[in-house]
Amino acid sequence: MRELSARWKKIIALSAISSVLIFGVLVVRYFYLINRDIPRAPCFASIDFVHTHDHKVRWHGVGDMTIDPKEGALYVYYLVKTPEGKVYTYDRKFNIVLTHLDTSRFLFKTRSVVKFDADTAEDELPFMERGFQGGMVTFNYFSDADYYYNINNLINGVCHVPR
Known part of the structure; x- marks a missing residue:
């Protein structure tokens, strides 16, 4: 050769x-x-939602949510108005375990729920807790301080990470 x-x-x-x-x-x-794609600090979001069981009566809620991946916590504070006009305060901390699946997806499971003193909802709002019991959370980098988030395809939007 x-x-x-x-x-x-x-x-x-x-x-x-x-x-x-x-x-x-x-x-x-x-x-x-x-x-x-993973927020390095707690991510704050303002949320406004409408929920309906049978497409006739509507529950309306407005509030704030904080997602803290490092602490493994999800803080939720809503004022929820029932179809009858009664207003409940939903103020809870969900202690969660996050399992990193891939680039921006996490599998989460709720270990415990802490009800704060301001919480007046008790068991009146079962649909609120259902979305936070476990499932998947996805983060996508949007800008220097903002991330798109999606929790179980039920709650999504933009959350802000302070710098």
């Missing part, structure tokens, strides 16, 4: 080095994007 010339040896060596560098850059970029 013929031996390759020095020129071809250099070309092959440079091609191999450039392939390794390109692959390395892609791996680093991938892990950076994963890291960026």
Whole structure:
């Protein structure tokens, strides 16, 4: 067999080095994007919702929610108005366990629920707790301080991370 010339040896060596560098850059970029999709501080969101059991009567709620991935907590504060006009305060902390699935998705399970003193809802709002008992939470980087979030395809929107 013929031996390759020095020129071809250099070309092959440079091609191999450039392939390794390109692959390395892609791996680093991938892990950076994963890291960026996860909020590094509590994420605050204002929520306004309408819920209906039978498409006739409507429950209306307005409030705030805080998602804290580091602490493993979901803080929920709503003022909910029933179809009869009665207003309940829903003020709870859900202690959750997050399992990282892939780039921006987490599987979560609620370990316990803490009712704060301001909570007047008791068991009057079962539909509120259903969405927070477990399932999937997804975060997507939107801007320097904002993330899209989606909880079980029931609650979604933009949450703000203070810098």
